[in-house]
Amino acid sequence: DPALLRPGRCDVKVRFDYASKQQVRDMWLRFNPESNGPLLSRFVDSIPELTVSCSSLQEHFLKYEIPEDAVENFHDLLRDPKRERQDIDSDVAWKDIASGRNIRNWLLRLGIPQYTATFYAQGFYNLEDIREFDEGILTDIHDAIPDGHLKRIERMLEGEQHVKSNFQLAPRWRVIELFKEYFGEEPPAEFVNSVAGQVSSFQLMEHFEVYTDHGASEAQLHIDELVEPKIDWKMTEAAKRSVYSSQPVLEFLQSIPFLTSEDVREIHENMTKEEIHSTDDLVELNASDVEKHVKQKGKALEIQFALDKLKKKREALKTEVEMRTISDVE
Numbered sequence: 356d357p358a359l360l361r362p363g364r365c366d367v368k369v370r371f372d373y374a375s376k377q378q379v380r381d382m383w384l385r386f387n388p389e390s391n392g393p394l395l396s397r398f399v400d401s402i403p404e405l406t407v408s409c410s411s412l413q414e415h416f417l418k419y420e421i422p423e424d425a426v427e428n429f430h431d432l433l434r435d436p437k438r439e440r441q442d443i444d445s446d447v448a449w450k451d452i453a454s455g456r457n458i459r460n461w462l463l464r465l466g467i468p469q470y471t472a473t474f475y476a477q478g479f480y481n482l483e484d485i486r487e488f489d490e491g492i493l494t495d496i497h498d499a500i501p502d503g504h505l506k507r508i509e510r511m512l513e514g515e516q517h518v519k520s521n522f523q524l525a526p527r528w529r530v531i532e533l534f535k536e537y538f539g540e541e542p543p544a545e546f547v548n549s550v551a552g553q554v555s556s557f558q559l560m561e562h563f564e565v566y567t568d569h570g571a572s573e574a575q576l577h578i579d580e581l582v583e584p585k586i587d588w589k590m591t592e593a594a595k596r597s598v599y600s601s602q603p604v605l606e607f608l609q610s611i612p613f614l615t616s617e618d619v620r621e622i623h624e625n626m627t628k629e630e631i632h633s634t635d636d637l638v639e640l641n642a643s644d645v646e647k648h649v650k651q652k653g654k655a656l657e658i659q660f661a662l663d664k665l666k667k668k669r670e671a672l673k674t675e676v677e678m679r680t681i682s683d684v685e
Contacts (some may be wrong), residue, residue, distance in 0.1 A: 373405040374412060382409060386416035387425070394422050401429040464522050465507055466557030473499045507557070520557040524542040529556055537563040538571035546575050554581055611661050614654060622648055622658075638666055 359365065374382065379402050383395055415432055419425040458479055459471045500508070510518040525533070530551050534542035537560075543662050550559070562581045566574035604626050608619045625648040631637060649655040 374402075374407055374409050376402075376404055378409060379407075382412040382416065383425075386413075386420075387422045390422040394426050398426045398429060401426070402432065407432045411512065427492065438513065464555040465511060465523075466555065466561035467500075467504045467506075467507070470500055470504070519561070523555060524552050525550070525554060525556045525559055527551040530559065532560050533563060534571070534574075537567055538574070540571060542571070543575065546578065547577055550581060604632055604634070605639060607634050607637065607661070608658070611657055618654060620656075621650075625649075634665060637662055 358366070376399055380395065380399050383393060383398055385397070411432055415428075416425060416666075418431075419428055458474050459468065462468045462471055462474070507518060511522060527547055530547050531542055533556065534540075534546070554562075558581060563574055566577065605619070605623050608623055609616060614622070626632075626637075629648070631640075631648075640662070642655075645659050645662070646652065646655045649658060
């Protein structure tokens with residue numbers, strides 16, 4: 356549950372990973388304390404970093420009690436048919452936890468990062484923000500996303516197994532399978548090694564779809580677009596207006612659910628007297644400034660909450676625009 360892992364409840368996240376070179380060495384010496392020469396070096400050099408678990412090493416040493424046999428049969432440790440899939444699933448889970456399921460990463464893995472700015476404009480920054488995928492709440496997002504991509508988002512939120520599988524980072528066999536499906540030939544090993552475990556199946560499918568008519572060589576040539584995609588920060592005009600354009604104070608107050616028409620009229624009059632006419636003026640206010648114009652503290656907090664949300668939207672989009680500008684310059 357992401358709520359249990361958020362900052363404040365879980366401030367330190369520790370990953371229990373596969374064995375490092377030092378751990379492989381320590382495990383060897385644990386079972387073969389008198390064999391610390393060439394055999395030890397050969398064995399440690401034979402096991403790639405972070406590829407086997409300590410429990411697998413223990414099982415290996417119990418099976419091959421003679422040090423020479425343990426070295427000669429090191430390949431047994433690397434032949435686990437479930438290994439590749441477990442690595443990918445573990446990586447997926449860790450990235451989701453560590454990132455807080457950021458909406459940008461989530462959309463990227465769905466193969467549709469071009470809608471990131473549209474979600475940001477509506478105040479959706481993390482996956483939990485869009486759990487309630489309601490048409491009334493996300494009308495503007497519905498207008499901005501084609502039906503096919505919208506269905507993909509909805510099915511992912513519903514937990515449909517096929518969609519969840521394509522959302523996961525693609526292991527080698529899946530990269531090969533999709534490449535053959537789109538281009539009818541085996542992919543070069545270099546291509547497979549470059550993308551396996553780096554991108555999701557959805558990302559691969561979107562990439563291959565673009566280059567289907569151009570051929571496999573073009574898909575490989577533009578591999579950088581797949582691994583480090585240039586996001587088209589697509590946003591509807593309504594979304595842009597809601598964030599960038601100045602909004603009259605009266606209109607802003609009317610959008611706050613907990614304020615009655617009488618509250619709105621009174622607060623608007625007080626703010627007008629202080630030359631506060633638009634949201635550009637409002638975002639400059641702090642909490643104490645807001646309380647001056649609102650008699651009830653609860654309602655002042657509601658206004659402050661709405662203002663904070665608007666500030667976050669503007670700041671997030673400002674940051675993304677700056678990132679896009681830097682990327683374009685590079």
